[in-house]
Amino acid sequence: MAGLKIDRITRQFADFKALKEVSLDVADGEFLAVLGPSGCGKTTLLRLIAGFDKVTDGAIWLGNRLVSDSRRHVPAESRGIGVVFQSYALWPHMSVEENVAYGLEVAGIDRDHRDRRVAEALELVGLSTYGNRPPSSLSGGQRQRVALARCLVTEPGLILLDEPLANLDVHLRASMEEEFRRFHERTGTTMVYITHDQAEAMALADRIAVLDHGMLAQVATASTLYREPATEMVAGFVGQGMVLPIDILDTCRAGSCPVRIFGFEARMRCQPGTGARAGAKACLRAEELAFSNDGISGISGTVRRLIYQGGYFRADFHPDLSPETSLEITVPEPATVDAGARMRVVVRGGWIIPADAAN
Amino acid sequence: MFAGLAGLVAFLAVLPLARLLIEAFAPQGYPTISILEDVFRNPTTWRATVHSLEISFGGTILATAIGVSVALAVSFCDIRHRNAIIFCFVLPLMIAPQVTALAWLQVAGPSSPLLRAIGLAPPIGTPNPLYSREGIILLLGIEYAPLVFLTLRAGLRALPREMIEAALAAGAGRWLVLRTIVLPLMTPPLAAGISLTFVSCIGNFGIPAFLGIPGGYIVLPTLIYQRLSGLGPAALAEVSALSVLIATIAIGGILVQDYMLRRRDFRISGTSQSIGPSSLGRWRLPLETMLWFYLLATLAVPFASLVAVSLVPIFGVPLTWETASIESYVYILVEHGVSHRAFRNSLLLAGSAAIAIVMISAPLGYYLAWRESRALKLLNLSAELPYALPGIVFAIALILVFLRPIPVLGIGIYNTVWIIFIAYLGRFLVLSLRPVVSAYHQLDRAMEEAASALGAGVLRRMRTIMFPLVAQSAAAGALLVFLMSFSELTLSALLWSSGAETLGTVMFSFQQSGGVNHASAIAVVTILVTLVLMLSTLLLGRRVPKGVLPWRD
Numbered sequence: 064m065a066g067l068k069i070d071r072i073t074r075q076f077a078d079f080k081a082l083k084e085v086s087l088d089v090a091d092g093e094f095l096a097v098l099g100p101s102g103c104g105k106t107t108l109l110r111l112i113a114g115f116d117k118v119t120d121g122a123i124w125l126g127n128r129l130v131s132d133s134r135r136h137v138p139a140e141s142r143g144i145g146v147v148f149q150s151y152a153l154w155p156h157m158s159v160e161e162n163v164a165y166g167l168e169v170a171g172i173d174r175d176h177r178d179r180r181v182a183e184a185l186e187l188v189g190l191s192t193y194g195n196r197p198p199s200s201l202s203g204g205q206r207q208r209v210a211l212a213r214c215l216v217t218e219p220g221l222i223l224l225d226e227p228l229a230n231l232d233v234h235l236r237a238s239m240e241e242e243f244r245r246f247h248e249r250t251g252t253t254m255v256y257i258t259h260d261q262a263e264a265m266a267l268a269d270r271i272a273v274l275d276h277g278m279l280a281q282v283a284t285a286s287t288l289y290r291e292p293a294t295e296m297v298a299g300f301v302g303q304g305m306v307l308p309i310d311i312l313d314t315c316r317a318g319s320c321p322v323r324i325f326g327f328e329a330r331m332r333c334q335p336g337t338g339a340r341a342g343a344k345a346c347l348r349a350e351e352l353a354f355s356n357d358g359i360s361g362i363s364g365t366v367r368r369l370i371y372q373g374g375y376f377r378a379d380f381h382p383d384l385s386p387e388t389s390l391e392i393t394v395p396e397p398a399t400v401d402a403g404a405r406m407r408v409v410v411r412g413g414w415i416i417p418a419d420a421a422n
Numbered sequence: 423m424f425a426g427l428a429g430l431v432a433f434l435a436v437l438p439l440a441r442l443l444i445e446a447f448a449p450q451g452y453p454t455i456s457i458l459e460d461v462f463r464n465p466t467t468w469r470a471t472v473h474s475l476e477i478s479f480g481g482t483i484l485a486t487a488i489g490v491s492v493a494l495a496v497s498f499c500d501i502r503h504r505n506a507i508i509f510c511f512v513l514p515l516m517i518a519p520q521v522t523a524l525a526w527l528q529v530a531g532p533s534s535p536l537l538r539a540i541g542l543a544p545p546i547g548t549p550n551p552l553y554s555r556e557g558i559i560l561l562l563g564i565e566y567a568p569l570v571f572l573t574l575r576a577g578l579r580a581l582p583r584e585m586i587e588a589a590l591a592a593g594a595g596r597w598l599v600l601r602t603i604v605l606p607l608m609t610p611p612l613a614a615g616i617s618l619t620f621v622s623c624i625g626n627f628g629i630p631a632f633l634g635i636p637g638g639y640i641v642l643p644t645l646i647y648q649r650l651s652g653l654g655p656a657a658l659a660e661v662s663a664l665s666v667l668i669a670t671i672a673i674g675g676i677l678v679q680d681y682m683l684r685r686r687d688f689r690i691s692g693t694s695q696s697i698g699p700s701s702l703g704r705w706r707l708p709l710e711t712m713l714w715f716y717l718l719a720t721l722a723v724p725f726a727s728l729v730a731v732s733l734v735p736i737f738g739v740p741l742t743w744e745t746a747s748i749e750s751y752v753y754i755l756v757e758h759g760v761s762h763r764a765f766r767n768s769l770l771l772a773g774s775a776a777i778a779i780v781m782i783s784a785p786l787g788y789y790l791a792w793r794e795s796r797a798l799k800l801l802n803l804s805a806e807l808p809y810a811l812p813g814i815v816f817a818i819a820l821i822l823v824f825l826r827p828i829p830v831l832g833i834g835i836y837n838t839v840w841i842i843f844i845a846y847l848g849r850f851l852v853l854s855l856r857p858v859v860s861a862y863h864q865l866d867r868a869m870e871e872a873a874s875a876l877g878a879g880v881l882r883r884m885r886t887i888m889f890p891l892v893a894q895s896a897a898a899g900a901l902l903v904f905l906m907s908f909s910e911l912t913l914s915a916l917l918w919s920s921g922a923e924t925l926g927t928v929m930f931s932f933q934q935s936g937g938v939n940h941a942s943a944i945a946v947v948t949i950l951v952t953l954v955l956m957l958s959t960l961l962l963g964r965r966v967p968k969g970v971l972p973w974r975d
């Protein structure tokens with residue numbers, strides 16, 4: 064039983080709240096990613112779960128066991144959680160094998176058994192022949208694999224990973240991602256994976272929890288995050304959506320509302336129960352905008368620049384009604400517009416960001 | 423465990439110093455300033471204070487001039503054999519002051535083999551010119567120039583090369599850059615080094631004891647020594663007051679140093695490279711010659727004179743191949759029971775102090791570096807005090823605590839070797855604690871957290887993860903402790919007793935009773951032991967972290 068339940072935890076450093084009333088439920092066997100920009104409190108959250116740090120308020124349950132609240136603190140060594148650190152944290156005075164064997168030794172597992180399990184763990188991460196090497200002689204990717212082997216050899220019910228791929232180069236990341244995925248599929252271990260890279264989170268996780276300035280902004284599947292962001296921050300952070308001002312003209316019907324955007328009327332997807340309101344915000348993606356075919360309907364404005372993106376262009380479009388706003392529009396190659404062209408843009412979709420999440 | 427360690431530090435550092443304050447301000451248990459009044463009314467006190475200040479300012483100025491010149495030369499110029507020069511230059515710091523004093527006395531006196539050889543020796547019967555204020559200042563300057571050198575050198579290394587290159591690119595010449603960029607940026611480390619030197623001069627006992635006492639030039643530490651050895655425990659109240667006086671002067675210096683070190687600019691980035699030496703062209707050889715000449719004059723000549731005197735069978739007999747003998751060595755190592763015992767005592771004291779201090783500082787450093795609290799800051803400060811304050815002050819404080827048997831247990835420590843052991847523990851603890859704490863600071867805390875996530879409790883984590891990782895720094899610290907205590911005099915001069923002699927005290931009494939050849943033989947042996955230990959660390963390769971062993975650049 065290794066589900067994780069976090070109930071309104073807060074962590075305060077002096078007068079700065081690094082985490083504010085964060086609640087999360089991670090099901091047994093789930094792969095959850097915690098996503099957010101640097102400094103939003105991801106590592107703080109991981110350290111609280113692992114027991115390296117104490118909560119200021121709130122509670123953490125591992126399975127049925129209360130491990131942290133404002134009065135109780137089960138130390139990390141009694142939690143049985145595996146942790147993979149961003150810095151790997153391999154012990155330089157021990158060989159790869161000794162690093163991996165450490166947890167088993169602490170658990171008092173006898174030598175034969177221990178050797179076998181260490182060999183298995185190294186096999187699993189493809190480092191069978193590296194057992195006697197010192198960690199300093201390994202490459203970044205290999206070190207990360209050792210760190211993984213060290214953590215999984217004790218078969219913890221829950222594994223926490225803090226930006227495990229942040230120090231690796233791009234192609235190594237892809238293969239390590241694959242490795243994490245396979246490991247999760249095979250063992251069904253509950254995993255909480257911290258990252259600032261949304262592509263990584265989307266590739267790996269069942270669900271993604273987005274942290275914003277110490278607060279939980281949204282917990283959902285990757286596609287929900289992308290299609291239906293709960294806050295402006297999520298809209299901007301996941302898939303670089305454009306957040307634009309709109310007026311909602313009428314109440315929601317069949318999942319969408321009529322809206323006015325820069326003087327142009329369109330329909331946008333929304334939460335059930337959304338009512339008419341001025342000064343709302345919508346999330347739009349470049350592919351939901353297009354230049355109008357007739358040149359008569361649509362938002363009028365000027366194309367300031369075309370930026371080549373490889374196979375297509377991104378046009379930088381400024382509506383006349385709000386010249387300082389920039390809309391990004393995908394233009395296929397060969398380009399049919401030039402910089403400086405006067406154009407009209409039609410809106411073919413969009414998502415109305417729910418009202419209560421704005422603050 | 424932490425409570426035990428904290429208690430130990432309090433016992434070693436806080437208790438004695440608190441006891442000293444009580445003795446000075448409330449000797450009978452209630453506050454009174456009558457003792458202080460007597461002491462401060464006494465003109466001897468003021469003469470010693472003036473002398474102390476004279477030699478401290480003089481020594482500091484000389485040390486600064488030498489230390490700054492050498493630091494600039496070594497850091498900015500492409501001189502060859504840099505490591506050897508630094509090793510030799512820092513050497514005086516590792517050699518006990520009384521050994522330095524003894525060696526120099528042999529250089530300058532009427533019977534100096536060197537001066538006689540070149541016909542410049544003062545006539546027999548005239549006093550040694552070093553028995554003077556100027557002599558003391560000269561030796562203090564040479565002894566502590568490395569302190570200024572080390573702080574300035576560390577500061578220069580942290581100075582990014584770009585700062586200088588930017589000024590050069592702006593068209594400034596070398597001297598202008600030195601004046602307008604380097605020296606202003608180096609003010610904090612330099613001032614810290616200078617105040618540290620001042621505090622060391624104020625507290626120095628060995629040099630004024632060997633050079634000042636014969637000529638009646640008494641400074642505060644030697645005044646305390648004379649009073650206490652003349653009157654015994656009866657003088658305790660008076661010497662406590664004197665100790666408080668000298669401690670007050672020293673604390674002024676410590677505060678300046680602390681303030682300056684805090685002002686060091688930590689924004690100077692660690693990523694850029696430090697300054698590389700620039701080519702001197704035809705000036706290189708003259709500069710190198712000057713450096714080596716300095717080292718020759720301050721190291722080789724005194725050492726050679728010391729060796730020469732130690733080989734003279736009877737004082738005054740000229741040294742030739744025929745007259746040379748190793749009798750003095752045989753005497754001090756084998757025949758003379760007290761010297762023999764002193765060797766054993768000093769070895770055992772230094773060795774056990776080094777081991778005990780490592781065993782204390784490894785776990786204590788863990789708490790100091792990784793657990794944050796106000797109490798810990800205080801604890802760190804109290805561990806620093808016995809080393810920062812003059813040794814003589816700490817010795818008096820320990821006498822006050824241990825003069826009577828320990829209550830309840832009834833164990834008497836005064837007049838045994840144990841009080842010296844405790845003195846070494848308290849005074850030299852920081853020598854190992856500092857490198858250990860900085861080693862912990864450099865460790866990734868995730869190293870420990872990884873072990874704790876795998877189920878290892880705190881004791882196991884210390885044993886299997888943290889201690890091995892700080893071991894090298896601790897070992898380097900232990901070596902410093904050993905070197906400092908092996909030939910130490912300041913503490914043992916006040917704390918020794920029959921049966922509990924140390925090399926320092928035996929050397930001192932040989933010197934005072936005219937056994938210069940025997941004193942020199944002991945000095946030669948301690949220098950050799952020091953040198954062998956220092957050189958052996960060079961063989962360890964690059965495994966000891968930078969900045970721990972001062973003689974390794």
Ligand SMILES: Nc1ncnc2c1ncn2[C@@H]1O[C@H](COP(=O)(O)OP(=O)(O)O)[C@@H](O)[C@H]1O
Binds near residue numbers: 102
């Ligand atoms: N021990 C600490 N003391 C004070 N502030 C801290 C401490 N640890 C983290 N913080 C602050 O909490 C915030 C979140 O930090 P962190 O959890 O490391 O962010 P992330 O991992 O998302 O980049 C940061 O602003 C950081 O400065």
Ligand SMILES: [Mg+2]
Binds near residue numbers: 105106107
């Ligand atoms: Mg982080």
